Amino acid sequence: MELKSKDLLDIKSLDREEINLFLDSAESFKEVTGRDIKKVPTLRGKTVVNLFFEPSTRTRTSFEIAAKRLSADVINFSISGSSMSKGESLLDTARNIEAMSSDFIIIRHSASGAPHMLAQCLKSSVINAGDGSHEHPTQALLDLVTIKERKGGIEGLKVAIIGDIAHSRVARSNIYGLTKLGAEVRVAGPPALIPAEIESTGVSVFYNLKEALSDVDVIMVLRLQLERQGKNYFPTTREYARLYCLTAERIRDAKEDVMIMHPGPINRGIEISPEVADGLSSVILEQVTNGIAVRMGVLYLLGGRGEA
Amino acid sequence: MKKILIKSGRIIDPVNNLDKVSDLLIEGGKVARIDSNISIASDTEVIDATGQFVVPGLIDMHTHLREPGYEYKETISTGTMAAAAGGFTTVCCMPNTRPVNDSQAITEFILHKAATEGFVNVLPIGAITKGSKGEEIAEMAELREAGCIALSDDGRPVMNGAVMRRALEYAKMLHLPVISHCEDTHLSEEGVMNEGLISTEMGLRGIPNVSEDVMVARDIALSELTGGQLHIAHVSTRGAVELIRRAKERGISVTAETCPHYLVLTDEAVTGYNTNTKMNPPLRALSDVEAVREGLQDGTIDIIATDHAPHAQEEKEKEFDNAPFGITGLETALSIALQLVDEGVLTLRDVIMKMSARPAMILGIDKGSLHITSVADITIISPHTAWVVDPVHLKSKGKNTPFSGWKLKGKVSATIVGGKVVHP
Amino acid sequence: MSEKVIIDSLGIGRALSRIAHEIIERNKGTEGLVLIGIRTCGIHLAKRIAEKIREIEKCEVPVGVLDITLYRDDILTKKGHPAVRKTEIPFNLSGKVVVLVDDVLYTGRTIRAAMDEVMDFGRPDMIQLAVLIDRGHRELPIRADYVGKSVPTSKSAMIKVLLSEEGLEDRVILKEEQ
Numbered sequence: 001m002e003l004k005s006k007d008l009l010d011i012k013s014l015d016r017e018e019i020n021l022f023l024d025s026a027e028s029f030k031e032v033t034g035r036d037i038k039k040v041p042t043l044r045g046k047t048v049v050n051l052f053f054e055p056s057t058r059t060r061t062s063f064e065i066a067a068k069r070l071s072a073d074v075i076n077f078s079i080s081g082s083s084m085s086k087g088e089s090l091l092d093t094a095r096n097i098e099a100m101s102s103d104f105i106i107i108r109h110s111a112s113g114a115p116h117m118l119a120q121c122l123k124s125s126v127i128n129a130g131d132g133s134h135e136h137p138t139q140a141l142l143d144l145v146t147i148k149e150r151k152g153g154i155e156g157l158k159v160a161i162i163g164d165i166a167h168s169r170v171a172r173s174n175i176y177g178l179t180k181l182g183a184e185v186r187v188a189g190p191p192a193l194i195p196a197e198i199e200s201t202g203v204s205v206f207y208n209l210k211e212a213l214s215d216v217d218v219i220m221v222l223r224l225q226l227e228r229q230g231k232n233y234f235p236t237t238r239e240y241a242r243l244y245c246l247t248a249e250r251i252r253d254a255k256e257d258v259m260i261m262h263p264g265p266i267n268r269g270i271e272i273s274p275e276v277a278d279g280l281s282s283v284i285l286e287q288v289t290n291g292i293a294v295r296m297g298v299l300y301l302l303g304g305r306g307e308a
Numbered sequence: 309m310k311k312i313l314i315k316s317g318r319i320i321d322p323v324n325n326l327d328k329v330s331d332l333l334i335e336g337g338k339v340a341r342i343d344s345n346i347s348i349a350s351d352t353e354v355i356d357a358t359g360q361f362v363v364p365g366l367i368d369m370h371t372h373l374r375e376p377g378y379e380y381k382e383t384i385s386t387g388t389m390a391a392a393a394g395g396f397t398t399v400c401c402m403p404n405t406r407p408v409n410d411s412q413a414i415t416e417f418i419l420h421k422a423a424t425e426g427f428v429n430v431l432p433i434g435a436i437t438k439g440s441k442g443e444e445i446a447e448m449a450e451l452r453e454a455g456c457i458a459l460s461d462d463g464r465p466v467m468n469g470a471v472m473r474r475a476l477e478y479a480k481m482l483h484l485p486v487i488s489h490c491e492d493t494h495l496s497e498e499g500v501m502n503e504g505l506i507s508t509e510m511g512l513r514g515i516p517n518v519s520e521d522v523m524v525a526r527d528i529a530l531s532e533l534t535g536g537q538l539h540i541a542h543v544s545t546r547g548a549v550e551l552i553r554r555a556k557e558r559g560i561s562v563t564a565e566t567c568p569h570y571l572v573l574t575d576e577a578v579t580g581y582n583t584n585t586k587m588n589p590p591l592r593a594l595s596d597v598e599a600v601r602e603g604l605q606d607g608t609i610d611i612i613a614t615d616h617a618p619h620a621q622e623e624k625e626k627e628f629d630n631a632p633f634g635i636t637g638l639e640t641a642l643s644i645a646l647q648l649v650d651e652g653v654l655t656l657r658d659v660i661m662k663m664s665a666r667p668a669m670i671l672g673i674d675k676g677s678l679h680i681t682s683v684a685d686i687t688i689i690s691p692h693t694a695w696v697v698d699p700v701h702l703k704s705k706g707k708n709t710p711f712s713g714w715k716l717k718g719k720v721s722a723t724i725v726g727g728k729v730v731h732p
Numbered sequence: 733m734s735e736k737v738i739i740d741s742l743g744i745g746r747a748l749s750r751i752a753h754e755i756i757e758r759n760k761g762t763e764g765l766v767l768i769g770i771r772t773c774g775i776h777l778a779k780r781i782a783e784k785i786r787e788i789e790k791c792e793v794p795v796g797v798l799d800i801t802l803y804r805d806d807i808l809t810k811k812g813h814p815a816v817r818k819t820e821i822p823f824n825l826s827g828k829v830v831v832l833v834d835d836v837l838y839t840g841r842t843i844r845a846a847m848d849e850v851m852d853f854g855r856p857d858m859i860q861l862a863v864l865i866d867r868g869h870r871e872l873p874i875r876a877d878y879v880g881k882s883v884p885t886s887k888s889a890m891i892k893v894l895l896s897e898e899g900l901e902d903r904v905i906l907k908e909e910q
């Protein structure tokens with residue numbers, strides 16, 4: 001089995017087999033991360049460039065560790081929005097970087113589609129580490145690995161995704177990944193944060209949290225971007241919490257062994273109550289390990305489309 | 309001036325109800341004779357138009373020539389060269405230049421440039437409000453006297469209803485049509501493409517149909533109130549089509565245009581983040597395309613305009629969010645209209661009507677027909693010539709076309725302006 | 733393509749018994765001995781040898797599993813990646829005698845990768861190599877300590893080791909271009 005693309009830009013364009021290939025590799029790489037010597041020589045001599053236009057220490061570090069454990073060289077570029085706007089364009093920046101003979105470019109950007117633009121113009125494998133409100137494929141893959149480990153599989157699970165679906169790349173990638181693997185996905189949030197025609201992606205829409213949580217196996221709570229306040233998506237964070245904050249009380253509507261996830265960092269008391277948040281720490285640590293394993297697998301599999 | 313004899317072409321002139329194979333003689337820059345077998349005099353240039361269409365020169369009511377101010381995108385010279393290549397003998401240029409065309413000086417500058425460097429007729433459109441800021445109406449009488457044939461704040465819609473009301477009233481007195489780019493910018497917010505499944509999937513901010521519909525409704529109501537002549541620019545939604553249809557039924561003085569891209573592309577074309585599919589209004593859903601086509605068929609939509617909006621390559625080579633709106637259109641419009649004839653959506657007569665005769669009527673200019681003594685603005689079309697759109701070969705400076713690689717049929721073989729061949 | 737069986741089921745059994753005896757002989761017993769099979773056939777062979785040693789010596793020899801994919805030297809030049817599977821060495825290698833077990837010894841590159849990987853798991857006192865078939869054509873200075881059968885082959889020939897653990901009848905096949 002071989003991947004269709006040299007890049008990992010989104011989950012939407014992957015088929016079920018490709019997603020499973022990523023998940024299976026992650027499992028194998030998890031074994032590597034458990035060794036005393038966690039480094040394997042696979043990508044020796046290869047260069048991985050982290051090109052981050054938005055700050056994200058967690059994702060960047062995870063990719064960096066993954067690349068280093070595969071013996072690749074890693075170069076980090078963190079470019080703030082302001083220096084970008086006066087200076088060279090994204091494409092110029094990327095071409096200059098590729099001229100340093102990079103093999104992988106991992107990009108995080110606030111504009112949806114920025115990784116696609118690079119992928120079309122560059123020979124390097126481009127990995128999307130989150131673009132605007134579009135997708136965050138490696139986050140979804142690691143969520144899928146974590147759910148699979150806990151629940152034994154994805155098929156047939158009921159998963160509720162709660163919060164700002166409209167602006168969430170994590171939500172989109174997870175919706176594609178979960179539905180492709182046969183889960184039943186529900187989204188819930190205030191109307192303005194549910195994007196147009198989302199039902200057509202195969203999810204069901206709920207505005208009432210109680211109904212959304214009824215009988216679910218997994219609850220994925222999204223981080224509420226506080227700068228969304230004052231745009232009339234919802235009146236206030238206080239009112240948002242009244243309707244959508246995940247509390248111990250509300251979880252009772254879900255299955256008894258419900259698994260709760262949050263891509264972090266958490267706004268305690270807004271999207272999730274402190275008591276529920278405290279119970280989350282074990283999954284969050286698991287996510288860190290899985291994140292590295294997933295990203296090792298992604299680098300390994302994309303690297304395998306070698307130029308020969 | 310040399311005489312030109314166009315031999316054996318199929319002459320199509322909807323205004324004069326003419327559609328026959330005949331010869332056409334141009335003398336002194338005017339249409340002198342239409343007859344079969346006009347004999348060839350020694351001082352006459354002969355164009356063999358056998359198997360070709362000979363039609364009144366096309367008129368584009370919605371062109372952005374970019375000069376003055378944005379010469380790196382397009383100039384009056386390159387823009388009118390593109391127009392000639394696309395079969396247009398007259399273009400109306402929008403005032404969103406730098407500075408905005410809200411004064412006699414700018415209008416005269418444009419006309420002077422067009423006279424000295426242009427290839428086709430250029431008719432300037434003046435701004436509705438000073439600086440197109442939407443606050444105070446421009447000196448419209450002066451603009452008219454300088455040569456403006458209509459008013460528009462295209463690209464920067466007049467959000468204040470009271471301002472639009474005063475503009476329509478005042479323009480009515482001056483017999484100038486007001487061309488409205490209908491968009492409620494609060495509703496379109498920071499949208500970059502049509503709001504729908506595709507924008508949701510792509511994570512791009514959507515522009516809902518209603519941002520267009522509510523402004524079409526408002527402007528129709530204001531036109532009804534004032535009696536001002538309203539022309540709705542680039543109709544893209546099914547809602548707008550329906551509103552205009554009902555307004556026309558009620559006898560309101562409203563006309564409308566759409567553009568080739570709203571007839572053959574949907575928002576699915578945006579998939580892949582090609583910034584050459586980013587324009588305002590955005591490419592809509594299939595049901596909108598169908599409604600716009602229907603509107604065109606039943607006459608609700610009067611004309612096809614290009615909204616030719618060239619940009620420099622480095623401006624479009626940006627993230628989708630950050631790329632400017634607009635595509636080039638002068639050189640592909642006719643072929644796409646002819647494709648609609650092939651598809652049975654329009655008749656050939658409709659196309660000539662909507663791209664030449666009707667625009668002339670809306671603007672109140674003596675163009676768009678081939679009656680004897682009319683100025684010889686003529687387009688000759690080779691209807692079966694197939695070609696592939698290659699941006700590199702466009703005459704326009706703007707290579708930003710969504711039709712790159714499209715196989716089209718029908719090419720302009722000659723464009724004649726005032727009795728002079730300006731293309732090829 | 734001609735195809736012939738060069739070792740049958742009985743032959744495989746005899747070869748593995750002999751290798752088991754030689755391993756015990758050479759190492760003077762089973763003290764500190766571990767077997768590590770290289771995916772996929774090497775694992776089955778390692779388990780069979782361990783079983784034979786148990787019959788002879790009445791003691792268990794630990795068996796590990798090595799997936800050398802990540803240590804291969806052609807991984808970035810070949811198109812398409814073999815799936816990575818787990819390495820399972822649930823015991824300490826330091827101070828041990830590691831016997832690597834594989835089905836066919838050919839260029840030696842797999843064994844090079846295997847040795848590198850084993851070294852990353854600890855510091856064994858010694859690494860030895862057991863193979864069912866040695867077909868020649870070495871590209872690295874590597875030789876086997878225990879060989880089931882040496883089979884001279886042409887480079888274009890293919891050797892297939894079929895084993896009952898994979899649902900097939902035990903045998904070794906040589907395929908040759910005519």
Ligand SMILES: [Zn+2]
Pocket residue numbers: 462463489541542588589
């Ligand atoms: Zn406009």
